[in-house]
Amino acid sequence: MCKHQAGKSTGTKLANGEEKPEFEFMGPWIGPLGIMAGLPAVCYALVYICNGEGCSALLGPAAWHGFPAGTKLFTAEALAIFVGWILLQVLLHLVLPGSMEEGVVLADKRRLQYKLTGSRNFALTLAVVAYFGFYTQQLSLAWIYDNFVPLLSAAVLFSFVLSACLYAASFRRGALLAKGGNTGHHLYDFFIGRELNPRIGSFDLKEFCELYPGLIGWLIIDLGMLQKQWQDLGYVTTPLLLVCAFHGLYVLDALWLEKAILTTMDITTDGFGFMLAFGDLAWVPFTYSLQARYLVDHPKTLSSAAVVGIVALKALGYLIFRGSNSQKNAFRQDPEQPSVRRLKTITTASGRRLIVSGWWGIARHINYFGDWLMAWAWCLPCGFDHMVPYFYVIYFGALLVHRDLRDGHACALKYGKDWDRYCAIVKYRIVPLVY
Ligand SMILES: NC(=O)C1=CN([C@@H]2O[C@H](COP(=O)(O)OP(=O)(O)OC[C@H]3O[C@@H](n4cnc5c(N)ncnc54)[C@H](OP(=O)(O)O)[C@@H]3O)[C@@H](O)[C@H]2O)C=CC1
Numbered sequence: 411m412c413k414h415q416a417g418k419s420t421g422t423k424l425a426n427g428e429e430k431p432e433f434e435f436m437g438p439w440i441g442p443l444g445i446m447a448g449l450p451a452v453c454y455a456l457v458y459i460c461n462g463e464g465c466s467a468l469l470g471p472a473a474w475h476g477f478p479a480g481t482k483l484f485t486a487e488a489l490a491i492f493v494g495w496i497l498l499q500v501l502l503h504l505v506l507p508g509s510m511e512e513g514v515v516l517a518d519k520r521r522l523q524y525k526l527t528g529s530r531n532f533a534l535t536l537a538v539v540a541y542f543g544f545y546t547q548q549l550s551l552a553w554i555y556d557n558f559v560p561l562l563s564a565a566v567l568f569s570f571v572l573s574a575c576l577y578a579a580s581f582r583r584g585a586l587l588a589k590g591g592n593t594g595h596h597l598y599d600f601f602i603g604r605e606l607n608p609r610i611g612s613f614d615l616k617e618f619c620e621l622y623p624g625l626i627g628w629l630i631i632d633l634g635m636l637q638k639q640w641q642d643l644g645y646v647t648t649p650l651l652l653v654c655a656f657h658g659l660y661v662l663d664a665l666w667l668e669k670a671i672l673t674t675m676d677i678t679t680d681g682f683g684f685m686l687a688f689g690d691l692a693w694v695p696f697t698y699s700l701q702a703r704y705l706v707d708h709p710k711t712l713s714s715a716a717v718v719g720i721v722a723l724k725a726l727g728y729l730i731f732r733g734s735n736s737q738k739n740a741f742r743q744d745p746e747q748p749s750v751r752r753l754k755t756i757t758t759a760s761g762r763r764l765i766v767s768g769w770w771g772i773a774r775h776i777n778y779f780g781d782w783l784m785a786w787a788w789c790l791p792c793g794f795d796h797m798v799p800y801f802y803v804i805y806f807g808a809l810l811v812h813r814d815l816r817d818g819h820a821c822a823l824k825y826g827k828d829w830d831r832y833c834a835i836v837k838y839r840i841v842p843l844v845y
């Protein structure tokens with residue numbers, strides 16, 4: 411998607427002057443319906459085909475063990491705990507002190523103010539969970555392992571209800587709509603998100619959901635797996651410790667550098683609909699914790715050399731991910747600051763500059779490459795007995811390739827011929843010398 415498509419906007423002009431909407435995800439029906447049915451099904455399937463009773467993805471239905479005996483699909487208790495969890499994060503976000511930051515300039519020239527308490531929500535939640543879960547042991551985190559499926563159902567149900575509320579609320583007067591989510595096609599707009607930054611007063615629902623309950627919840631699920639293994643074996647294995655530490659670093663990084671989310675595509679461009687609500691609240695916590703759940707059911711050992719290799723891979727991935735994201739953020743904040751002043755750039759017709767040296771001279775989405783290397787480091791501790799724990803690496807690779815295409819398309823529209831010039835200088839999309 412590097413060639414500039416002259417005059418192309420998000421939609422094509424019709425004879426009556428109106429814009430014909432442009433649909434992503436294979437049109438208004440197939441993609442949205444497939445994803446809305448398919449992604450929850452994938453979440454359940456990962457438990458169905460891989461659990462304590464076996465892990466048999468490739469052998470076909472005859473070999474699937476099904477849910478562990480006694481699994482309930484839905485319980486009122488799990489729903490109450492899930493809703494309680496969301497409310498707890500809302501409460502902490504409202505009462506804890508945080509920094510106030512401005513978002514990017516919106517289409518209506520406003521800049522929203524965001525209260526950022528991510529690292530405080532994280533620290534306080536973790537302190538309470540560690541105290542009651544591991545020190546006094548009054549809180550059974552292993553309950554999460556036993557109630558994984560009903561908790562997942564609660565998250566799926568909550569995501570659908572939230573998306574319906576968001577969609578209905580987007581029709582009120584004055585709501586600022588997302589460019590791509592206002593096609594007039596109900597199903598598609600519900601799926602992709604109609605309103606750009608839905609808020610209740612100054613409480614920003616999209617920013618909150620993207621970072622707080624889902625990301626912190628993911629780590630709490632990991633801690634549940636850790637406690638379960640401790641109960642089962644009397645100790646915690648090195649692979650599980652590594653996985654929890656890697657996930658923890660990723661979540662901490664996102665919350666510590668919370669301000670950086672304000673310039674990402676999700677916040678600046680995408681509406682808040684089913685895709686993000688489900689992605690944030692169900693998909694991330696329940697599928698990203700897969701390796702930890704797998705290691706409880708299939709404990710592994712690792713040689714010292716393997717541990718060193720995996721830690722080195724994680725460190726390399728993190729260096730690229732953090733280095734490139736921070737370099738771009740610093741440049742976008744103030745291109746004259748010492749750390750980025752010497753970077754080579756090209757100036758686009760809009761006056762905005764694009765970096766063509768440093769991290770961003772190596773590949774157009776070198777940050778995705780770093781993230782993907784980290785994904786490998788999260789999966790490798792699971793060994794090679796089964797493919798299922800490698801689900802994350804495969805899914806994430808596909809997501810990043812698709813995201814690169816979407817972002818390339820958006821940049822081609824934004825920067826026109828200058829984007830072609832940029833692509834001619836920085837030739838690789840994600841993986842240097844390969845892709
Ligand atoms: N774990 C997960 O599930 C996911 C993780 N991520 C991670 O989130 C992070 C952010 O990703 P994402 O929001 O997709 O995209 P990016 O952080 O890559 O941002 C893309 C934007 O950066 C700007 N840009 C692109 N190239 C240049 C350049 N050469 N110089 C200056 N600015 C440039 C453009 O915006 P402009 O010019 O307008 O500033 C472009 O639209 C990534 O590290 C990704 O790996 C993303 C999705 C899922």
Ligand SMILES: CC(C)=CCC[C@@H](C)[C@H]1CC=C2C3=C(CC[C@@]21C)[C@@]1(C)CC[C@H](O)C(C)(C)[C@@H]1CC3
Nearest residue numbers: 449620663664671674676685686688689690693694
């Ligand atoms: C398959 C499906 C449901 C797709 C929806 C995609 C979402 C899961 C992802 C879209 C962008 C995301 C980001 C993160 C998590 C996954 C989602 C929500 C992120 C919060 C992870 C932590 C990173 O440090 C990040 C803050 C850069 C990142 C932002 C994008």
